[in-house]
Structures are given as C-alpha cells and as structure tokens.
Amino acid sequence: MQAISLPAISLDKLESAVYTKKEVTVVVLRLDKIHPLIAGNKWFKLRYYIAEAKRHEKPILTFGGAWSNHILATAALCKQEKIPSIGIIRGEESSILTPTLNRAKELGMELKFISRADYEKKILPAAINSASYFIINEGGYGLLGVKGAATMLDYCIRDNYTAVCCAAGTGTMMAGLVNAALPTQEIIGISVLKNNLQLTEDVKKMLEATERKFRIIHDYHFGGYAKYTTALIGLMNNFFKQHNIPSDFVYTGKLFYAVDELIQKDFFPRGSSILLIHSGGLQGNDSLKKGMLIF
Numbered sequence: 001m002q003a004i005s006l007p008a009i010s011l012d013k014l015e016s017a018v019y020t021k022k023e024v025t026v027v028v029l030r031l032d033k034i035h036p037l038i039a040g041n042k043w044f045k046l047r048y049y050i051a052e053a054k055r056h057e058k059p060i061l062t063f064g065g066a067w068s069n070h071i072l073a074t075a076a077l078c079k080q081e082k083i084p085s086i087g088i089i090r091g092e093e094s095s096i097l098t099p100t101l102n103r104a105k106e107l108g109m110e111l112k113f114i115s116r117a118d119y120e121k122k123i124l125p126a127a128i129n130s131a132s133y134f135i136i137n138e139g140g141y142g143l144l145g146v147k148g149a150a151t152m153l154d155y156c157i158r159d160n161y162t163a164v165c166c167a168a169g170t171g172t173m174m175a176g177l178v179n180a181a182l183p184t185q186e187i188i189g190i191s192v193l194k195n196n197l198q199l200t201e202d203v204k205k206m207l208e209a210t211e212r213k214f215r216i217i218h219d220y221h222f223g224g225y226a227k228y229t230t231a232l233i234g235l236m237n238n239f240f241k242q243h244n245i246p247s248d249f250v251y252t253g254k255l256f257y258a259v260d261e262l263i264q265k266d267f268f269p270r271g272s273s274i275l276l277i278h279s280g281g282l283q284g285n286d287s288l289k290k291g292m293l294i295f
C-alpha cells in the first residue's frame, strides 16, 4: 500500500476577483493530498492513537457508519502498521457493502454490525471482550485526537494568517487547531451537523487554555449531517473549475461554501488572511450519484 506522504501537503492560494475586491487572501492547506484512503484530518487525529495501541500491543477496535472516513482511515493505517482491527458498524449488515466498508474489509478490518440502538449505547457484541482491545472513539474523538490535529499547523507558517477555518463534526480537529493557533488568530468552525449546539462545550472540554476564544457557525449544515442541496453541489463543482481543488459534500464542501459566502457578506475584516483546512474526506463522494460532481 502507498505510504503516507506529508511532503505532498501544499498551500494553494485561491485566485478570485471577489476576494481581491474584499481585500482578503484565502489559502487552502491541502491535507487531502497525503494519502488516498488515510486522507486529511483522519491521519492527524489517529497518529497518536496508533502509537498508543502499538505500545499496548493490542488490536484496535473503533466505531463508524457505512460511509465513515474514520473507519476507512483506521483500516488502512492498521494494515500499514500491521495491527489487527475491528470496526463496529452502525446498522444491520446489508448484502451489499458500501465501497467504504468493502475497502476497509479488503484492508483486513473485521466488520461487526450492530443495531442503531446498541450503537447509540456503545453495546458491543457479546463475543467481544472490550478489555482485549485498544478502543478508539468514533471519529477519533478525544484528547489524543486533539493532540494529533494540533500538528496540522506545522505544515504552514502560522503567522501568515489572521483566521483559520475548518469543518467541525465532533470538534476534535477544531480543538487541536485552537490549541495550536496563535492567541491573535481567530479559529472558526463550520458545524456540519444540524443544530449541534453542544459542540461549543465539546470543544471547550478539549482545550488546553479554556479561555481561548473560538467561533462555531451553525448556518451551513445544508439540512444535517451528510445532507446536501443542489446549491452545495453547484459550489463544489464551481470551486473545482475555478481552483482545481476537489471537496467532499459532508465536510469540506460545506466549509468552502460557508467561507465564500461569509467573505461576500463582509464577515471578515479587510486585510484578513484566511487559512482553510482541507481535511480530506473525498472517498465519501462515492455515495453520490455518478455525474453529479465533475471531478
């Protein structure tokens, strides 16, 4: 399997007449380029969990849905590191696996399906003794994930930016960015879940300095987690045409849409220099009908 390539990370400046007129610069940190399966924030969030699991010499057990970037990234990393892995998948097994789960299985992850009710309560199948495993939360949520995400900013010159914007699911990546950012920088998270008002508290719990300010915007979920509209798909296609940067409809498409609109609405003061985190997730686009996206 292809190795992780950190030198592939680039900083792509977006050329746009609107951004010039608004006197803002926008740069995308392309973490999506490090690996086709272990892309973006998932590698950063997993790196210290994997190291811990190796130290404990335990197989890994983790959780996710049928299209989970986290499940696939964990499966691929475990294959690379020769660690056995089990994925606890939300929902009953269907006769046809999603491409995501198929790939995870091909990479050697053992998949166990549990009902949505059991999944909510994290009730494991009776045959699994949780003490024998190193357990990683769904999405890499938790302090080791935060510590890993903080290292994302090592791939840019921090001082160059007045604001850092990212998509937020569990908020783990965002907490890492807040911890790693300069006190003068504003960290803005675009929540991809509908009305997840608990997110502020979730992020706060993971901060080193609890007084650090950050901002979460709840207006760009497009109907909820993994929901989309034609406007969102339209922006993703235009963004690719204009900047040659692919995005995913669950996370980064919503981030790019939000920031573009916020710039147009003068949310950012003139002279702002905005860093957008491309956190990966492109494999999830396989769940869309063919032809919807031009990339």
Ligand SMILES: *Cc1c(COP(=O)(O)O)cnc(C)c1O
Binding pocket: 040, 041, 042, 069, 070, 139, 167, 168, 169, 170, 171, 172, 173, 174, 248, 251, 252, 279, 280, 281, 282
């Ligand atoms: C998982 C994921 C996120 C969300 O990260 P959190 O730390 O859960 O907020 C953002 N972008 C992509 C592409 C992801 O796969």
